[in-house]
Amino acid sequence: MDEIINKLIKKYKTNSPFELSEALGIHIRFMNLGQSTKGLYYRKLRRRFIVIHNELPLEWQRFVCAHELGHDRLHKGINRFFLEENSYFSPGKLERQANLFAVKLLSSGSSPEQEEPLLSYYLRIGIPPEVIFFLDE
Template sequence: MDDIIRKLIRKYKTSCPFEIARGLGIQIRYIDLGKTTKGLYYRKLRRRFIVIHNELPAEWQRFVCAHELGHDQLHKGINRFFLEEHSYFAPGKLERQANGFAIMLLTAGTVMHPEETLENYCKRTGIPHEMQVFIQP
């Protein structure tokens, strides 16, 4: 996973998931996905899509884009939904991997300061508070 992220950042000269997705030709859409779905990734007729719930705060939209980009890079050919009710405490293997990808991408090039709390690190790097359980200090 580290290698994939490093190559993406080097190629697109950014760790912004939106810019990387556009560079990869992934179309990003914003729609109302209801109360429990934050985003989804799917392929249709060789076209790739990331759909993000349009009522999420910007911090969550960024995380969801990175998460769904993780599905694109790690789980080729599998359509996935990012479900709020299953993503925090007992996510399946693919969801844990996509969360790890998102965190690694969004924190690339940053380190946790010696006296910094995990909560402050998440704020500084734009990781939603609920996702800090997936950060490995």
Template sequence: MDDTAAHLVHKYKTNCPFEIAEALGIHIRYMDLGKSTKGLYYKKLRRRFIVINQGLSDQWQRFVCAHELGHDRLHKGLSRFFLEEHSYFWPGKLERQANSFAITLLTAGQEQRPGETLEAFAMRTGIPREMLYFFDL
């Protein structure tokens, strides 16, 4: 997973999920997906799409794009929904992998500074506070 993100950053000279998705030919759309769905990834007629909830902050839209890009790279052939976790259920393995991929991609080339808290590092690199749990530093 880390190798996949590192390869994309190296190949496209950016860790911006929007630029990488465009370079890979993935179409990005914005829609009102309600309150619980942040984004989704699907394929239709050999075309790949990332749909992002238009009501999200820029920070969350960037994270969701990276997360859905993770599904494209890690879970070929599957269409996935990124749902807000407001339940007592543990997020599935594929969702955890996509979250970890997103964090790896978005923090590529960045390191936690001496004395910097994980929360401050996440904020500096544009990772939503709610995703701190998925950091593997």
């Protein structure tokens, strides 16, 4: 996973999931996905799409884009939905991998200050603090 992320950042000179998706030819759409879905990734007729719930705060839109980009890079050929953490959906291995991909991508090039709590670090670099719970599952 680290190698995939490092190659992307080196090649495209950014860790922005929106810029990377565009460079990779992935179409990004925003629409109302209801209360339980934050985003989804799918392929149709050789075209790839990331759909992000349009009512999410910007930090969440960025995280969801990175998460869905993780599915594109790690789980080729599988359509995935990023469901609300409070739903009855138990994220499996693929969801945990996409969450970790998103955190690693978004935090690339930065690190916590000495003795900085993880929550403060995530807030400082624009990662939703709730993500901490995703990584422990």
